[in-house]
Amino acid sequence: MSETIRLTTAQALVRYLAAVYARDADSDDAEPLFAGVFAIFGHGNVAGLGEALHEVQDSFPTYRAHNEQAMAHAAIAYAKASMRRQMMAVTTSIGPGATNLVTAAALAHVNRLPVLLLPGDVFVSRAPDPVLQQLEDFSDGTVSVNDCFRPVSRYFDRIMRPEQLLTALPRAIRVLTDPALCGPVTLALPQDVQTEAYDFPLSFFEPREIVFRAPQPTDDELMVALDAIEASERPVIIAGGGALYAKATPELLAFADKHGVPVCETQAGKGAVPWNHPLQLGPAGVCGSTAANALLREADLIIAVGTRLQDFTTGSNALFRHVPILSVNVNSLDALKANGLEVIGDAAQVLDDLSFALEDWAAPESWTDRARDAALAWVDTVAHITGQRSAPPGRLPYDGEVIGAVQRSSTTSAMSDIVVCAAGTLPAELEKLWRTETAGGYHMEYGYSCMGYEIAGGLGVKMAQPDREVIVMVGDGSYLMMNSEIATSVMLDAKLIIVLLDNRGYGCINRLQQATGGAPFNNMLDDCLQGRHGVPHIDFAAHARSLGAIAEHVADIAGLEAAMERARAADRTYLISIDTDHTRTTEEGGVWWEVAVPEVSTREAVRDARAGYETAIVGRKAGNPPA
Numbered sequence: 001m002s003e004t005i006r007l008t009t010a011q012a013l014v015r016y017l018a019a020v021y022a023r024d025a026d027s028d029d030a031e032p033l034f035a036g037v038f039a040i041f042g043h044g045n046v047a048g049l050g051e052a053l054h055e056v057q058d059s060f061p062t063y064r065a066h067n068e069q070a071m072a073h074a075a076i077a078y079a080k081a082s083m084r085r086q087m088m089a090v091t092t093s094i095g096p097g098a099t100n101l102v103t104a105a106a107l108a109h110v111n112r113l114p115v116l117l118l119p120g121d122v123f124v125s126r127a128p129d130p131v132l133q134q135l136e137d138f139s140d141g142t143v144s145v146n147d148c149f150r151p152v153s154r155y156f157d158r159i160m161r162p163e164q165l166l167t168a169l170p171r172a173i174r175v176l177t178d179p180a181l182c183g184p185v186t187l188a189l190p191q192d193v194q195t196e197a198y199d200f201p202l203s204f205f206e207p208r209e210i211v212f213r214a215p216q217p218t219d220d221e222l223m224v225a226l227d228a229i230e231a232s233e234r235p236v237i238i239a240g241g242g243a244l245y246a247k248a249t250p251e252l253l254a255f256a257d258k259h260g261v262p263v264c265e266t267q268a269g270k271g272a273v274p275w276n277h278p279l280q281l282g283p284a285g286v287c288g289s290t291a292a293n294a295l296l297r298e299a300d301l302i303i304a305v306g307t308r309l310q311d312f313t314t315g316s317n318a319l320f321r322h323v324p325i326l327s328v329n330v331n332s333l334d335a336l337k338a339n340g341l342e343v344i345g346d347a348a349q350v351l352d353d354l355s356f357a358l359e360d361w362a363a364p365e366s367w368t369d370r371a372r373d374a375a376l377a378w379v380d381t382v383a384h385i386t387g388q389r390s391a392p393p394g395r396l397p398y399d400g401e402v403i404g405a406v407q408r409s410s411t412t413s414a415m416s417d418i419v420v421c422a423a424g425t426l427p428a429e430l431e432k433l434w435r436t437e438t439a440g441g442y443h444m445e446y447g448y449s450c451m452g453y454e455i456a457g458g459l460g461v462k463m464a465q466p467d468r469e470v471i472v473m474v475g476d477g478s479y480l481m482m483n484s485e486i487a488t489s490v491m492l493d494a495k496l497i498i499v500l501l502d503n504r505g506y507g508c509i510n511r512l513q514q515a516t517g518g519a520p521f522n523n524m525l526d527d528c529l530q531g532r533h534g535v536p537h538i539d540f541a542a543h544a545r546s547l548g549a550i551a552e553h554v555a556d557i558a559g560l561e562a563a564m565e566r567a568r569a570a571d572r573t574y575l576i577s578i579d580t581d582h583t584r585t586t587e588e589g590g591v592w593w594e595v596a597v598p599e600v601s602t603r604e605a606v607r608d609a610r611a612g613y614e615t616a617i618v619g620r621k622a623g624n625p626p627a
Helices: 009-018 046-055 068-081 102-111 145-152 162-177 191-195 219-231 241-245 249-259 290-298 347-358 365-386 399-408 426-433 453-464 476-481 485-491 507-515 540-546 557-569 604-621
Strands: 004-008 020-024 034-039 062-064 087-092 115-121 155-158 184-190 197-201 208-212 235-239 263-265 280-283 301-305 325-329 341-344 418-421 442-444 470-475 497-502 550-554 574-579
Touching (some): 004 009, 004 046, 009 020, 009 034, 009 046, 009 184, 009 191, 046 115, 062 485, 068 087, 068 115, 068 442, 068 453, 102 145, 115 191, 155 162, 162 184, 162 208, 219 301, 219 341, 219 347, 235 290, 241 249, 263 290, 280 290, 290 365, 365 399, 365 426, 399 470, 399 497, 418 426, 426 442, 426 470, 453 470, 470 476, 476 497, 540 550, 540 574
Parallel strands (some): 034 062, 034 087, 087 115, 115 184, 235 263, 235 301, 418 442, 418 470, 497 574
């Protein structure tokens, strides 16, 4: 008979998580899969899971946060900054603590990022039914708010008996570490079951090692891919987040150099190829460079490496719908998008296999030379935009000029800084203008475009990469949505530099509103319904100081550059706010993006926008990409 140990459900769960290690297939070095757990305790988890975490706090750290959604964002950012090789768990009480995690779960699901969510749940016994914060569904007695997690989890389970952990935990770990299945896992933990004990096999808690592996392509898939590449004369690679998670930068560079194939990138894939590589075209699509979009329009083969081909990359499926797509992906459902030729496998391995089999094949020299010229021209364009040290007379600076000042603040920034952002105008400007030479130097959450991710995400990145300077760039709108983890960053000595661009509202959506014929309405503070006191004049620096950070407001780009020097020298989180112009954006680059316009309106501007929209739709159907 095997030896057993009597533990509560919560104790067993924590002990199991602490015993899981992970390594890459080509490495002998394993490290703990979980770096710890973020926790906000309440009546649904403090007695059970709280006590279990207290017992192991020296070996399995617990981090306190200020907002449940924010701490989940931090955990997700930690996993992204660790290239999905390490991750964190998150626990909350029942009720609002749990539902505050739902947005973060959706974010992780969209971005294929691992996080283990451990929300408390109602009593299985139902003895105190309805318990505080319990949602009562009078048509289904088994429902709790945690059922909201089902559509936004890659794996969901409700632990109704302690012994269910014996099957649930290995399944959860499999999903969290499988490159194709990867995403959020939710284990709902009823508060009475957390405290119940069971005689668990001692062997269940022995250290176990997970080896990160990816599926390998079949010979048939490789042959089809080789035929497609050898038949092409104008191939272009689009590198997505999967290229980073596969750590495929060396193979990607080797393939591009050997075969003369230019590379562009998605938001998630930015950094897979250094910004100054001769065949680096810059970003693709709606936030794309003139170089990338021009060559994508003329390509005769798209080699999509680790990308899910979302609408910002494809220009709402109009930019290169005329082009056959060879899709290299670990996820078969991503690979078959746009009727792609599927190669299911690890990006690094597939690129290496294809390069070996292609032998001396190379794209025509004229195409490669054109790509190099376009890439160099884009580098010059970016240098010109970001090199502006002042705004035009009588105007506030705009995002591009702010980005240039931030990047100039360190001669080593391209090698060591990590910029973090998520929503608004900044993602477009940063994708075009931020320069990084290292994988992971650009951390953008744009799959879900979740306002409020920025500061919490920056905290997670800093925890994963403590030796690198983490620069959070955030608009005033996102800052006001979620800023509490500034206090957590101070408490954990996880220094961030936060550059806050204050354009007095939701400038990005305001421009989109007008571009679709709408009148400025309910986006900028000045255009909102107001009471007798008018719009607030917010002192963001004072607010950040109240949370424990060092902070200042600067008047112009010169002031920003000086403040960046002070921020880099500071010993804790430092916020710099600067007023910016919400009407100016980088004109260079970009392509059409489909946003539906009302078919009927009393306003002429909307009717005109609708006519333009219909023309673009007709052009897309005819194979003529809208401008």
